[in-house]
Amino acid sequence: MLSQAMFPWILLTAGFLFTLGALGVLIRRNPLVVFMCIELMLNAVNLALVGYSSFLSSEEGQVFAFMVIVVAAAEVVVGLGLLTRVFSIGRELDVDDLDEMKR
Amino acid sequence: MSTSTAALLAGLVLLFPLAGSALCGLLGPVLGRRFVNLAGTLSIGAAFAVTLVIFVLVLGAASGHQSVTATLWNWLNLGGGNLNVSVDVTIDQLSVLMLLVITGVGLLIHVYSVGYMEHDDGVARFFSYMNFFIFSMALLVLAANLVILIIGWAAVALSSYLLIGFWYERESAVLAARKAFITQVIGDVALVIAAFLIFVNLKNAASVCTPTPSTTCSIQLALSQNLHTLSLPQIFANAISLGRGSPLITLICILLAVAAFAKSAQFPLHTWLPDAMEGPTPVSALIHAATMVTAGVYLIARFHALFDLAPIASGMVACVGMGTALMAGFIALSQVDIKRVIAYSTMSQIGLMIFAVGIGAYAAGMYQFLLHAFFKALLFLAAGNVIHAVHDEQDIREMGGLDSRMRITAWSFLVGSLALAGFLFAGMFSKEDLLGFGLINGPGSPALYIVGIAVNVLTGLYAFRLYGRVFRGEPQSDAARNAHEARAVMLWPVVILAGLSAVAGWALQWPVSFGPHLINAFLNPVFTSAGSGPIAKEPGTGLGLIGFFIGLICSLIGIGLALRIWVRRDLNPAPALARPGLRLLPRLSFRKLYFDELYDALLVRPTRALARGLRRVGDPVMDSWIKGLSDVATDFSAAFRSAQTGLIRDYASYMVLFVLIFTIAVMVAAGIAK
Numbered sequence: 001m002l003s004q005a006m007f008p009w010i011l012l013t014a015g016f017l018f019t020l021g022a023l024g025v026l027i028r029r030n031p032l033v034v035f036m037c038i039e040l041m042l043n044a045v046n047l048a049l050v051g052y053s054s055f056l057s058s059e060e061g062q063v064f065a066f067m068v069i070v071v072a073a074a075e076v077v078v079g080l081g082l083l084t085r086v087f088s089i090g091r092e093l094d095v096d097d098l099d100e101m102k103r
Numbered sequence: 104m105s106t107s108t109a110a111l112l113a114g115l116v117l118l119f120p121l122a123g124s125a126l127c128g129l130l131g132p133v134l135g136r137r138f139v140n141l142a143g144t145l146s147i148g149a150a151f152a153v154t155l156v157i158f159v160l161v162l163g164a165a166s167g168h169q170s171v172t173a174t175l176w177n178w179l180n181l182g183g184g185n186l187n188v189s190v191d192v193t194i195d196q197l198s199v200l201m202l203l204v205i206t207g208v209g210l211l212i213h214v215y216s217v218g219y220m221e222h223d224d225g226v227a228r229f230f231s232y233m234n235f236f237i238f239s240m241a242l243l244v245l246a247a248n249l250v251i252l253i254i255g256w257a258a259v260a261l262s263s264y265l266l267i268g269f270w271y272e273r274e275s276a277v278l279a280a281r282k283a284f285i286t287q288v289i290g291d292v293a294l295v296i297a298a299f300l301i302f303v304n305l306k307n308a309a310s311v312c313t314p315t316p317s318t319t320c321s322i323q324l325a326l327s328q329n330l331h332t333l334s335l336p337q338i339f340a341n342a343i344s345l346g347r348g349s350p351l352i353t354l355i356c357i358l359l360a361v362a363a364f365a366k367s368a369q370f371p372l373h374t375w376l377p378d379a380m381e382g383p384t385p386v387s388a389l390i391h392a393a394t395m396v397t398a399g400v401y402l403i404a405r406f407h408a409l410f411d412l413a414p415i416a417s418g419m420v421a422c423v424g425m426g427t428a429l430m431a432g433f434i435a436l437s438q439v440d441i442k443r444v445i446a447y448s449t450m451s452q453i454g455l456m457i458f459a460v461g462i463g464a465y466a467a468g469m470y471q472f473l474l475h476a477f478f479k480a481l482l483f484l485a486a487g488n489v490i491h492a493v494h495d496e497q498d499i500r501e502m503g504g505l506d507s508r509m510r511i512t513a514w515s516f517l518v519g520s521l522a523l524a525g526f527l528f529a530g531m532f533s534k535e536d537l538l539g540f541g542l543i544n545g546p547g548s549p550a551l552y553i554v555g556i557a558v559n560v561l562t563g564l565y566a567f568r569l570y571g572r573v574f575r576g577e578p579q580s581d582a583a584r585n586a587h588e589a590r591a592v593m594l595w596p597v598v599i600l601a602g603l604s605a606v607a608g609w610a611l612q613w614p615v616s617f618g619p620h621l622i623n624a625f626l627n628p629v630f631t632s633a634g635s636g637p638i639a640k641e642p643g644t645g646l647g648l649i650g651f652f653i654g655l656i657c658s659l660i661g662i663g664l665a666l667r668i669w670v671r672r673d674l675n676p677a678p679a680l681a682r683p684g685l686r687l688l689p690r691l692s693f694r695k696l697y698f699d700e701l702y703d704a705l706l707v708r709p710t711r712a713l714a715r716g717l718r719r720v721g722d723p724v725m726d727s728w729i730k731g732l733s734d735v736a737t738d739f740s741a742a743f744r745s746a747q748t749g750l751i752r753d754y755a756s757y758m759v760l761f762v763l764i765f766t767i768a769v770m771v772a773a774g775i776a777k
Contacts (some may be wrong), residue, residue, distance in 0.1 A: 025755050034751070059181045099749030 010051035017044035029094050031086075035079055042072045104160045104194065110173035112157050113192040113245050116202060117238060119150040124234035131227025143230030144213045147237055151206035154199070161199050169628065170195035172247045172336050188333060191247035197629045200469060200622075201244040201401055204476045208393045209237050211596040215484050216385040218593035219491070223383075229269060233389070236262035240394050244401060249298045249333040256294060256366070256402075259395050260287035266390060267382040279378035286375040290365025294402075297358035298333070304351060305330045305337075306344035339408035347412045356409055356416030359402060360423075367399030367453045370427045374698050376450055380442040384487030387442060392449045392483050393476040400453065400468055403460040407630055411463065421461030425541075425551045425558070428454030430696065432561035436568065437692040440497045441486050444569050448523060449479055451558065452530075455537060458551065464540035466626040471537055473622065474529035474607055478522035481600035485516040488593055489573060492586035499569065504578040508586045511594055513574045515601035520570045522604040524563040525658040532608035534559070536620065539650040540641075552650075556657050563661020571669030 017040055024037030046065045053061025087093060123146025131139040161169050172193045179188040213233060220226045239262055243255030264287075268280030307330045330341060345352040363369070368376035379391050390396070403410055403420060410417050428451045435447035452475050459468030490497055492509055506513035522528035525535065538559075541552040578584040588594070611621045641647075667674040680689055691697070 022759055026752055026759065029752075062179075062181065095751045098751075 004055065007051060007055045011048060014044045014048040014051065017041075017047065029096055031079075031083055031093055031095050031098075034095060035076065035083075038075070039072060042068055104164055104168075104171050106171055106173040108160070109171040109194045110175055110192065112153055112160075113173065113194060114175055115153045116150050116157070116206070116241050117245070119146045119153070120234045120238040120241065122146060124231045124238060127227050127234060128231030131231065136226055139227045139230050140217045143234055144210070144217065146234055147206060147210045147213045150237065150241070151210045154202045154206045157194055158199050158203060161194065161196060166628070178250075186331070186333075188248060188250045190251055191334060192245040193247035193335065194245070195629055196626050197401075197404060197469070198244045200473065200626065202241060204473060205237060205240050205244065205394050208476050208480050208600075209389055211599060212385050212389045212393075212480060212484065215388075215487070215593055215596040216383075218590050219383065219385055219487055225269065229266075229383070232262055232265045232269070233385070236266065236390060236395070240398070243398060247335045249301065249335065249338070252335070253291070253294060253298060256362070256398070257287075257291055259390075259398060260284060260291065260366075263287070263379070263390050263395055266386040267379045269382055269386065273381065276381040279375075279381040283375040283379050286365050286372050289372060290362040293358040293365070294362035297355050297362070300351070300355050300358070301338055301345075302331060302333060303329065304345060305332065305341055308341040308344040335405070339406075342408040342412060345409070345412065348414060352409060352413045353415050356406075356413040357419065359406055359409070360416060360420050363399030363402045363420075363457070364423065365399075366402070367396050367457060368427075368450050369399065369423055369454060369457055370430060371698075373427060373431070373450055374695075374702065377438075377443045377446045377695070380440070380446050384442065384483060384490060387446070388480045388483035388487070391446065392479040396449060396453055397456065397472045397476070400456040400460055400472055403457070404465045404469060404630075407460075407463075407465050410460075417461050417463065419461075421458050421551060424454045424457030424459075424461050425554050426454070427451070428458065428558045429554055429561070430454075432558050432565060434692055434695050435565040436561065437689055438695075439499055441489065441499050441502070441569065441573060442483070442497055444499070444565060445479070445482050445486060448482075448562070448565060449475075451562065452479065452523070455534060455555070455558065458555070459537040459540065462540060462551075464537055465630045466623045467533070467537035467540050469626055470611075470620060470622040471533040474522070474533045474604070477600055477607055478519045478529050478604040481515060481519040481597060481604055482523065484593070484597045484600065485512050485519060488512045488589040488597065489516075489586075491589060491593070493580070493582040496580070496582055499572040501580040502573045502578070502583050503576045504574070505583060505586055506574040508583075509574075509588045511588060512597065515597045516574065517570060518601040518605050520566040521662075522608075524566040524662050525559060525654065526563070526662060527605075529604045529608040530562075531655065531658070532612050532620065535651045535654040538654050539647045542646060542650050556653065559654055559657040560661040560664075563658045563663075564665045567662050567665030568669050571665060575670045576672075 021037045021040035021044060024040065025034050028034055028037065046068050049061040049065045049068070051061075053059060053065075083093065086098065091098070123142055126142045126146075127139050131142070170193065172191055175190040175192060177187070177189045179186065181187075213230075216229065216233065220229050223229065236259060239255050239258030241255075243252060243259055246252035246255050260283075264280050264284040267283050268277050270276045307328065330337065330344075332338065332341075342352075345355065361372075365372040376391060376396065380387055382391070410420070431447045431450035431454060435444050435451065438444045438447060452471070456468045456471045456475070459465070459471060488509065489502065489505060489512065492505070492512075493502060496502070518528060522530045525531045538552060538555045541555050542549060578586075664674070668676055680686065694700070
């Protein structure tokens with residue numbers, strides 16, 4: 001069991017990772033990197049969930065972390081599928097370049 | 104050995120290859136080939152050294168104290184003690200024997216790989232995968248917890264997938280890797296279901312089951328609480344609570360057996376192994392001959408406490424093993440790819456091991472595993488030298504006459520073939536030993552033994568057909584005429600393995616000649632200590648001797664026939680095979696009994712047809728109403744469209760901005776309320 005004193009550090013780490021991921025999503029232009037940053041954000045949330053679960057001695061947070069993992073996996077499946085399609089029709093992989101949806 | 108020592112040593116065995124994998128994978132591309140060669144082999148060398156220490160400690164331990172289970176750390180602890188997963192390791196005779204082969208033969212093959220992968224640019228990736236394989240295989244054999252076992256089980260399949268598809272520019276390699284992985288997943292699912300069934304149904308047998316005048320054991324068991332444990336020692340100790348021969352334990356054991364069949368390439372899940380030869384040859388030697396494919400044998404031997412209670416499942420295992428041994432030996436007779444012939448011989452030999460563990464002769468099965476690891480790794484590495492020498496040609500019709508050009512490789516290959524065929528060297532001891540058990544154990548006891556004798560003849564035939572076609576006669580191509588011997592780094596592992604194949608059987612048998620061998624004495628405490636059911640009866644010395652000589656004579660018949668047909672060429676089987684009744688046989692053998700075609704027709708084509716049909720029906724239907732929906736949305740949203748820039752980064756910025764505003768608002772509101 002983690003000591004209670006570590007809990008703020010876990011939250012700080014999670015917050016740091018989340019900010020890092022969010023910045024990556026905002027700044028990077030390669031969709032693959034954007035995906036990885038989204039994964040980073042999801043994992044930061046997982047860390048916070050597990051941290052809270054340990055802090056509150058309740059297993060719910062850990063169970064919910066599994067849900068997040070499943071959602072993340074599903075998201076990657078859909079996203080990578082989209083990316084391979086975009087790539088196979090000969091488009092450059094750049095989030096700023098893919099703006100047809102506005103038309 | 105104390106638990107803390109055990110935890111430390113087992114942790115080191117796991118840590119070295121994992122660290123090697125990380126180093127090679129992360130730093131290898133930067134630091135270059137020499138660093139990768141060093142890190143990749145030294146990590147396995149270190150693991151081997153630690154394994155030797157463990158081996159000495161186990162040998163020196165007092166009888167009854169050789170098996171130690173230690174907890175490395177507690178991984179998951181959920182729901183008030185209902186689901187506890189701790190990373191437990193067991194060090195006992197069985198896991199030490201496996202570890203010795205995994206790290207020892209693994210080390211030789213890693214050294215060989217330094218030479219084999221010399222001109223390949225992906226060497227860092229290669230050693231990273233190979234080290235990861237050693238780690239996962241060690242995890243699998245050390246695991247003392249079902250979850251950890253399943254992780255190791257799946258991780259070896261992953262590394263096998265990565266290494267079969269190592270040359271990912273080749274379509275055939277990618278397809279082979281996918282086929283192997285899908286087959287493995289069938290086994291994984293069976294294993295997980297078996298684990299669920301054990302977890303849900305196991306009851307506490309030890310504390311309750313002392314018959315009192317009023318209640319019998321079975322009533323007490325029925326009343327006792329479910330145990331809900333994943334720890335293997337606890338499962339084995341309480342296996343009796345699942346009921347001797349009950350439908351439940353039979354189902355569990357059949358599921359375990361299916362997992363074992365998928366991993367060990369047994370009928371009907373065998374078709375991936377020959378295709379797996381698309382990987383580099385060291386991979387075939389390490390994963391698809393010496394270690395991973397024998398994990399199925401290990402699984403059944405490890406779960407012997409359950410299989411002893413399920414005679415129906417064990418009988419099925421024995422029949423499938425012997426059937427596969429016969430089938431694979433038959434197919435090996437006519438294949439023309441040097442690696443595929445050896446792959447089918449692997450399948451056949453593992454069939455014999457599966458047969459042995461099916462009839463309860465667990466130690467005999469593990470003995471065959473040990474010796475097979477030596478001579479099969481030897482055959483693959485020697486084949487790798489041959490393939491290198493004839494410029495990546497694998498068709499044995501393009502070889503021939505290599506014995507004068509590659510003297511050391513040829514002699515080593517001959518030792519390996521003799522060991523495989525069961526004459527003079529390794530195979531003679533282990534195969535005759537396990538067939539001897541088949542004489543008096545197993546379903547319909549002598550029947551399967553007679554099949555085993557036929558397998559012996561077949562083994563001699565295909566082993567020496569391969570030797571004759573590759574090394575004797577006239578060279579069949581320019582590449583074969585200009586072949587020359589491999590470099591020292593690729594010869595030494597072959598020579599050492601040849602030495603081991605030649606000596607190991609004699610050394611382990613020597614003090615007691617035809618009686619029980621040393622492996623038997625070493626391993627038997629594992630298979631009796633859990634103490635649930637009867638272990639296979641030993642054949643007596645007289646019967647053992649008779650069985651030994653029958654087996655030996657059959658091997659010699661096979662070898663002699665092969666030498667006459669393919670080396671001296673004074674016997675031509677073609678006229679005999681042209682007779683009406685036998686005409687189909689060569690064709691069946693060459694087309695691998697049409698299993699690939701059968702699975703294609705039964706599984707692949709219907710699935711494709713279904714997908715095509717659904718698409719034909721579904722596309723218009725789905726498109727029409729989705730189109731309608733989108734039209735409505737387009738009309739409705741015309742007004743809002745200008746806010747859409749189409750840039751994902753803009754949207755993400757809005758989201759972050761509003762979440763920030765919302766969070767600050769909530770915090771301010773909370774502050775006011777306070």
